[in-house]
Amino acid sequence: MADYWTDKRVTITGGAGFIGSHLAADLVNRGSIVRIADNLERGRLEYIEHIVNSIEFMEKDLRDSSVCLEVCDGADIVFHLASKVGGIGYYQHNPAEVILENSLIDSNMLTAALGKNVKKYFYASSAHVYPNRLQQTPDARPIREEDAYPANPGLSYGWAKLLAEKQLEYVHEEKAPIGIAIARLIGIYGGNQDIGLETGSVIPVFSRRAFEFPKNGPFVIWGTGEETRSFCFIDDAIDCMKSMVEALEAHSLIGPLNVGRSDRIKIADLARLIIKVSGKNIEPEFDISKNTLIWGQLCDCSRAEKELNGWRAETSFAQGLLRVYEDVARRAG
Secondary structure, three states, X not given: OOOOOOOXXXXXXXXXXXXXXXXXXXXXXXXXEEEEEOOOOOOOHHHHOOOHHHEEEEOOOOOOHHHHHHHHOOOOEEEEOOOOOOOHHHHHHOHHHHHHXXXXXXXXXXXXXXXXXXXXXXXXXXXXXXXXXXXXXXXXXXXXXXXXXXXXXXXXXXXXXXXXXXXXXXXXXXOOOOEEEEEEEOOEEOOOOOOOOOOOOHHHHHHHHHHHOOOOOOXXXXXXXXXEEOOEEHHHHHHHHHHHHHHOOOOOEEEEEEEOOOOOEEHHHHHHHHHHHHOOOOOOEEEOOOOOOOOEOOEOOHHHHHHOOOOOOOOOHHHHHHHHHHHHHHHHO
16 A cells, blocks of 8 residues: 555654654655644654654643644544653653553543544554563563453553553444554664663663763663563564554554564673674673563564564664664764
């Protein structure tokens, strides 16, 4: 469906953030009429400066329900990506803020989309919906979509995402005239990610530590480094997100689907790969005083491949890490 997106009126909440900025640029290139709504708490205008003259930008706070109605007005498709997010430390120290604000934003946006007769609605959920008990060893078995229940996410962020999923499923059960796609995004990485050492995700943080070494001290890994994760490059995730919305032409509900890459890597090995990309001679140090909540996370993405005409993440880890390192070097330098 190469021309599917031409002239579609698309709203992207959180569109100046990491995932949203990549999605917006892709859709502009495909001829969509793009509106971005972002309060710039974590989003950055620099991420969208190359398309700013081709989009409508709204600096808005989605905690206000009237704002959400404005954001959804006239949209054919809404990608709801906006969320209170951060590193693991942020989630642990601000659990009430995270669940209260995310639940409010998600409820406001869904209510507004229904009120404005939006035809297709994409929701960005997360692998944080899964119980910690399934992620307590580095070689924990792959997690399938049905493993979200019985529910017991380890963070309030996961509970908020799970609540939003249930809201969408109940709307579908009531046969509301809106197509719904739900993606549980897993380890998405790429350019435009937060590089804050306390707030960023592991790949951009490691890239920054390597780039700045030794100026700002040692290359520190929180924990033992034996933890495992899976990572999916942003271009592959964007392709899957678009495919999910396109599939709503034939289905009223797509998902929840795991969206990621079905292989895993040790955090210590990830650090060494990034150090290799940097070309520096660095020996990482381990801060074992940090508690490890999740020892092993690998999600089974075979359902997405089956339901979306063979979609799978194709970008090699070596290629993806190089592109992230170059992006971090440009911004941190």
